[in-house]
Amino acid sequence: MSVGAWHAFWLVVRRELCLSFRRPEQLLQPLVFFLIVTTLFPLGLNLQLSLLRDMAPGVLWVAALLASLLSLDSLFKSDADDGTLEQLALSGQSLLLIVTAKTCAHWLVTGVALVLVSPLVAIALNIPGFAFATMMASLTMGTLTLSWLGAIGAGLTIGLRRSNVLLSLIVLPLAMPLLIFGAAATDRAISQIGAAGALYFLAALCVFTCTLAPFAAGAALRITLE
Amino acid sequence: MWTWFYKLASPPYVYAAAARLAPWFLASAALTIGYGLIDGLAFAPPDYQQGDAFRIIYVHAPGAWMSTFIYTTMAVAGAIGLIWRIKMGHAVAAACAPIGASFTLLALATGSLWGKPMWGTYWAWDPRLTSELILLFLYFGVMSLRSAFEDAAQGDRAAALLAVVGVVNVPIIHYSVVWWNSLHQGATVAKLGKPAIELSMLWPLLSMILGFMLFFGAVLCMRLQGEVLNRERQAAWVRDAVKSREAVKS
Numbered sequence: 001m002s003v004g005a006w007h008a009f010w011l012v013v014r015r016e017l018c019l020s021f022r023r024p025e026q027l028l029q030p031l032v033f034f035l036i037v038t039t040l041f042p043l044g045l046n047l048q049l050s051l052l053r054d055m056a057p058g059v060l061w062v063a064a065l066l067a068s069l070l071s072l073d074s075l076f077k078s079d080a081d082d083g084t085l086e087q088l089a090l091s092g093q094s095l096l097l098i099v100t101a102k103t104c105a106h107w108l109v110t111g112v113a114l115v116l117v118s119p120l121v122a123i124a125l126n127i128p129g130f131a132f133a134t135m136m137a138s139l140t141m142g143t144l145t146l147s148w149l150g151a152i153g154a155g156l157t158i159g160l161r162r163s164n165v166l167l168s169l170i171v172l173p174l175a176m177p178l179l180i181f182g183a184a185a186t187d188r189a190i191s192q193i194g195a196a197g198a199l200y201f202l203a204a205l206c207v208f209t210c211t212l213a214p215f216a217a218g219a220a221l222r223i224t225l226e
Numbered sequence: 227m228w229t230w231f232y233k234l235a236s237p238p239y240v241y242a243a244a245a246r247l248a249p250w251f252l253a254s255a256a257l258t259i260g261y262g263l264i265d266g267l268a269f270a271p272p273d274y275q276q277g278d279a280f281r282i283i284y285v286h287a288p289g290a291w292m293s294t295f296i297y298t299t300m301a302v303a304g305a306i307g308l309i310w311r312i313k314m315g316h317a318v319a320a321a322c323a324p325i326g327a328s329f330t331l332l333a334l335a336t337g338s339l340w341g342k343p344m345w346g347t348y349w350a351w352d353p354r355l356t357s358e359l360i361l362l363f364l365y366f367g368v369m370s371l372r373s374a375f376e377d378a379a380q381g382d383r384a385a386a387l388l389a390v391v392g393v394v395n396v397p398i399i400h401y402s403v404v405w406w407n408s409l410h411q412g413a414t415v416a417k418l419g420k421p422a423i424e425l426s427m428l429w430p431l432l433s434m435i436l437g438f439m440l441f442f443g444a445v446l447c448m449r450l451q452g453e454v455l456n457r458e459r460q461a462a463w464v465r466d467a468v469k470s471r472e473a474v475k476s
Contacts, residue, residue: 152391156384160374169370170388173363176356177398208394216391219308224382 112141303385
């Protein structure tokens with residue numbers, strides 16, 4: 001039975017979402033990690049509230065980066081272990097489509113969830129309410145870009161033992177510009193100087209990555225599935 | 227006309243060519259670096275603001291230039307290996323990575339040594355510096371990804387893809403001083419029109435850049451020989467070459 005491209009796309013997305021909602025603890029772990037890391041910073045630094053506000057964007061973004069890195073492991077690994085990924089690759093649908101579907105699903109369960117939790121963290125970090133919109137916009141674009149960068153890294157490290165450290169070594173350098181602009185946008189929103197410039201840069205990075213990364217991630221899967 | 231190009235895909239030919247070229251590269255690198263160092267360190271006039279401290283530019287700028295140049299070479303060689311499945315492309319990419327990482331480290335080290343007296347700090351989170359640091363991490367990532375695979379051919383292809391993805395960082399490094407109003411100074415040599423540097427300072431700098439390129443060529447040729455031998459260790463021509471060398475020795 002042949003399936004149209006869009007239909008196949010939705011089937012893969014639905015399957016991914018079903019799988020992650022059936023294992024809620026796996027879904028929650030990156031979020032809990034995000035919360036713990038952001039609360040560790042103020043505890044470890046013993047800061048005054050005003051200083052905390054200066055540090056908040058950096059802390060928030062580094063924690064988001066690490067949390068999303070932590071969840072990348074599940075992107076291809078379990079499917080590669082039980083052979084599902086190979087079956088998907090053999091299904092006759094293009095690898096590009098499958099990678100796109102899997103990455104979108106991954107972003108929906110990790111990135112979007114992170115964005116939704118971020119106001120809670122922001123209050124804890126003493127980020128003023130008027131900066132929430134910019135912060136959440138920047139995190140939305142940032143997590144989407146990260147999911148794509150992570151898809152490349154996860155695709156390249158399928159089947160490697162102890163791939164976690166290697167994955168961070170690959171993904172973190174590529175994510176550094178993201179961190180710079182994301183934290184800058186949040187920082188500028190807090191100090192109420194125009195955050196538009198940094199947001200535009202972030203949007204450009206996001207569009208650039210979303211356009212080209214699918215091809216790279218598809219090529220990475222083709223290499224490692226051989 | 228294209229036979230020389232096809233020959234580049236053949237390991238014995240590449241091995242022989244690298245062995246032949248290496249001494250020439252090395253000799254010309256010694257000449258140009260020697261001239262650049264002597265003229266740059268002893269005879270070029272001191273800078274009106276920085277005094278003699280500016281002379282570190284004769285090592286720093288060529289090193290920084292090489293760090294991006296070698297990365298691009300590595301990515302192009304990797305892409306050639308990836309697209310046309312030419313094994314020698316991967317061999318060149320594998321030989322490039324450690325050299326490029328060394329040059330990046332050199333640029334970072336000399337830059338921070340110069341930064342201490344000039345900017346008052348060894349390290350500033352400046353776009354140019356940060357993107358150069360990212361480049362170093364990219365080199366590390368490419369090298370460790372290559373060695374993480376048990377199947378060497380798979381590792382080659384994975385590392386090549388990562389190198390190609392990382393190429394986006396090269397224009398960022400180059401334009402970082404233009405896009406952001408950075409602490410690092412802008413381009414003085416490579417711009418249209420008259421260079422913003424005194425000619426007596428420029429000649430040794432250009433000579434050093436040329437010398438570093440030639441030095442890279444020499445080291446690449448040497449490393450490439452090792453790479454080719456290691457990759458082709460099961461091949462008949464390698465055994466023959468080893469045998470004939472042993473026969474010469476005894």
